[in-house]
Amino acid sequence: MSIKLKNIYKKYDDFTAIENINIEFEDHKIIVLIGPSGCGKTTLLKIINKLIERSSGEIYINNNSIDDIDTISLRRSIGYVIQEIGLFPHMTVKENISIVPKLLKWPKKKIEDRIKYLMELVNLDYEININKYPAQLSGGQRQRVGVARGLAADPEILLMDEPFGAIDPINRETLQNAFLEIQNKIKKTIIFVTHDIREAIKLGDKIAILNKGKIEQYDNTINIIKRPKNSFVRNLLGEDSEFKALEFIKVSESLSQNYTVLNINNYEDQVFNMIKNNNLKFIIFNDENNKFSGYLDLMNKDKFNIEKIKKLNVKSDFSLFDSLNIMLKAGVSKIPVINNKNEIIGLLEFESIFKHFSLSEVNK
Numbered sequence: 192m193s194i195k196l197k198n199i200y201k202k203y204d205d206f207t208a209i210e211n212i213n214i215e216f217e218d219h220k221i222i223v224l225i226g227p228s229g230c231g232k233t234t235l236l237k238i239i240n241k242l243i244e245r246s247s248g249e250i251y252i253n254n255n256s257i258d259d260i261d262t263i264s265l266r267r268s269i270g271y272v273i274q275e276i277g278l279f280p281h282m283t284v285k286e287n288i289s290i291v292p293k294l295l296k297w298p299k300k301k302i303e304d305r306i307k308y309l310m311e312l313v314n315l316d317y318e319i320n321i322n323k324y325p326a327q328l329s330g331g332q333r334q335r336v337g338v339a340r341g342l343a344a345d346p347e348i349l350l351m352d353e354p355f356g357a358i359d360p361i362n363r364e365t366l367q368n369a370f371l372e373i374q375n376k377i378k379k380t381i382i383f384v385t386h387d388i389r390e391a392i393k394l395g396d397k398i399a400i401l402n403k404g405k406i407e408q409y410d411n412t413i414n415i416i417k418r419p420k421n422s423f424v425r426n427l428l429g430e431d432s433e434f435k436a437l438e439f440i441k442v443s444e445s446l447s448q449n450y451t452v453l454n455i456n457n458y459e460d461q462v463f464n465m466i467k468n469n470n471l472k473f474i475i476f477n478d479e480n481n482k483f484s485g486y487l488d489l490m491n492k493d494k495f496n497i498e499k500i501k502k503l504n505v506k507s508d509f510s511l512f513d514s515l516n517i518m519l520k521a522g523v524s525k526i527p528v529i530n531n532k533n534e535i536i537g538l539l540e541f542e543s544i545f546k547h548f549s550l551s552e553v554n555k
């Protein structure tokens with residue numbers, strides 16, 4: 192569902208928290224709101240589900256004014272995820288997730304099925320966790336429950352206010368990756384507040400940069416990085432914004448096919464002859480089920496040795512940032528890319544990362 196905000200103002204006496212905001216959030220995208228503390232991010236988010244009443248302006252969801260929908264129905268039709276304090280401590284995981292479906296009077300079986308589906312979606316073991324209280328979960332697990340609860344009634348729109356803000360950096364990374372996977376499956380319209388620019392670049396299809404209640408720039412993430420509109424945006428992006436952009440580009444957008452696939456079960460002599468006769472340089476081995484089994488990079492090595500087969504690979508949905516990190520740590524300049532069925536889909540090479548990056552001034 193698309194959301195359109197027209198001439199939105201929010202005033203507290205003579206202080207203007209939101210000043211004439213005009214913006215459209217498109218269907219199925221993750222739109223990140225970012226800006227310094229107090230710039231109005233949370234206010235703007237809460238104006239959409241009427242947790243805060245705007246002073247003036249119009250809001251349309253799929254071209255219908257939100258004032259034509261009663262407030263309770265509006266709130267129930269929009270998922271809302273905030274930092275972990277959002278879970279009710281005296282309710283179990285199950286009770287927390289079922290709040291809105293119960294209010295909507297869903298039948299018991301439908302709620303039960305939905306909870307099972309959501310627990311699987313956010314990767315939490317149902318049997319182990321369903322009857323726990325929030326205090327019995329880790330911060331990351333609580334946040335997964337928060338996401339499941341936000342999605343409970345299958346809303347088309349999800350508002351997320353710094354949902355991973357209280358999580359330590361390592362678990363935060365895991366949650367962000369899980370979140371992107373989830374969005375790939377559910378394709379909701381998500382408005383996501385953060386003040387972490389890396390998180391914004393990693394998660395946002397589009398980014399809206401706010402400053403003192405106004406929008407400084409709103410565009411596709413890559414365009415923001417490539418063409419910051421002014422010094423405010425440039426400062427917010429920081430010195431290494433080009434490098435940060437690698438977070439945002441998926442490996443699958445940067446593949447080459449400069450390799451040969453052989454079966455791992457061939458006789459060593461046979462493999463050796465194939466390599467020698469065809470002067471093969473990069474050989475990927477599949478097993479009998481066509482699943483990735485390993486590779487040999489003979490570019491810088493003069494001798495073939497089957498024992499040197501490496502298992503290293505990256506998944507197609509990894510970012511270039513994560514992949515580059517893996518390549519640098521392993522000291523390799525090329526790495527096979529596999530899909531989630533362990534099938535080879537291409538090769539990621541240093542050169543193509545940089546080539547791709549310098550050509551990336553395009554709309555996402």
Ligand SMILES: Nc1ncnc2c1ncn2[C@@H]1O[C@H](COP(=O)(O)OP(=O)(O)OP(=O)(O)O)[C@@H](O)[C@H]1O
Binds near residue numbers: 208227231232
């Ligand atoms: N009830 C209120 N009365 C007066 N001013 C308010 C009220 N609520 C919020 N504000 C002001 O409105 C501005 C925007 O607040 P908001 O919470 O939207 O900022 P934010 O960008 O989400 O900040 P943060 O990143 O720190 O969470 C702030 O300057 C805040 O002080």
